Amino acid sequence: MRFIRAIAGLAPGLLLIGGCQQPVQNPTTTPSTTNSAQTPAQSPVERGKYLVLVGGCNDCHTPKKIGPNGPEADMSRELSGNPSTQKVAAVPDGLLVPGKWLTITNDHLGAWAGPWGVSFAMNLTPDKETGLGSWTPEMFVNALRTGKHQGTGRPILPPMPWNWYRNMTDDDLKGVFAYLQSIPPIKNPIPDPLPPDKIPR
Numbered sequence: 001m002r003f004i005r006a007i008a009g010l011a012p013g014l015l016l017i018g019g020c021q022q023p024v025q026n027p028t029t030t031p032s033t034t035n036s037a038q039t040p041a042q043s044p045v046e047r048g049k050y051l052v053l054v055g056g057c058n059d060c061h062t063p064k065k066i067g068p069n070g071p072e073a074d075m076s077r078e079l080s081g082n083p084s085t086q087k088v089a090a091v092p093d094g095l096l097v098p099g100k101w102l103t104i105t106n107d108h109l110g111a112w113a114g115p116w117g118v119s120f121a122m123n124l125t126p127d128k129e130t131g132l133g134s135w136t137p138e139m140f141v142n143a144l145r146t147g148k149h150q151g152t153g154r155p156i157l158p159p160m161p162w163n164w165y166r167n168m169t170d171d172d173l174k175g176v177f178a179y180l181q182s183i184p185p186i187k188n189p190i191p192d193p194l195p196p197d198k199i200p201r
Contacts, residue, residue: 042175043178044174044175044178044179045175045178045179045182047175047179048172048174048175048176048177048178048179048182049179051175051176052079052179052180055176057079057124058073058075058078058079059073059109060109060110060121060159060160061079061080061081061122061123061124062074062075062078062079063077063080063081063108064107064108064109071107071108077186078125078183078184078186079124079180079183080123080124080125080131080186080188081110081120081121081124081131081188081190082106082110082111082121082190083108083110083188084188084189084190084191086106086108086110086111088111088118088194088200089106089200090200090201091113091200091201092201093201096113096114096199102114102115103158103159108121109121112157112158113199114158115196116157116158116193116196117157117193117194117195117196117197117198117199118193118194119157119158119159119160119193120190120191120193121160121190122190123186123188123190125180125183125185125188126180126181126183126185127185127187127188128185129187129189130189130190131185131186131188132177132180132181133181135150135177137174137177137178138151139151140173140174140176140177141170141173141177143156143162144162144165144166144168144173146166147162147166154193157193
């Protein structure tokens with residue numbers, strides 16, 4: 001999700017880029033406002049979809065394809081995580097050091113290397129084997145509250161900004177989970193993170 005945007009090219013399969021293509025807005029218009037009494041209540045799924053879109057979840061969790069202006073989200077694989085078919089490229093020695101680069105990412109913004117090792121954007125679709133299909137709403141809420149996988153497991157690593165999302169209300173987090181459970185399941189196994197000494201060189 002949205003965390004680190006300013007980065008530049010490196011090697012095949014490893015890119016440092018400045019984020020995904022974003023919709024262009026007309027600077028002469030402003031968002032319309034409506035009286036909240038006239039706005040119909042959103043369902044949890046509708047609210048969750050809104051939060052996923054404005055929260056930038058697609059930035060890391062949706063694989064990219066190259067469009068006319070560079071990388072853009074491949075919504076046919078929405079929120080399926082870093083593609084399991086892509087091998088982690090080698091990181092040149094001396095790149096991830098203080099004063100140079102803090103982190104680098106692949107061309108999907110789904111695999112990130114930094115001082116913590118290598119982390120992979122999770123499959124957020126409701127696939128039961130490789131995604132969130134076996135999770136409960138409570139597990140999802142606890143994961144984002146505690147920064148632990150499934151709320152009790154290994155630490156959730158950068159660049160996932162769980163420390164910001166933990167400030168969402170329970171209803172909003174449950175809405176996000178409801179939306180994630182409503183999208184098509186995609187089988188895409190995500191590897192475990194790699195420790196610093198296992199970063200490919």
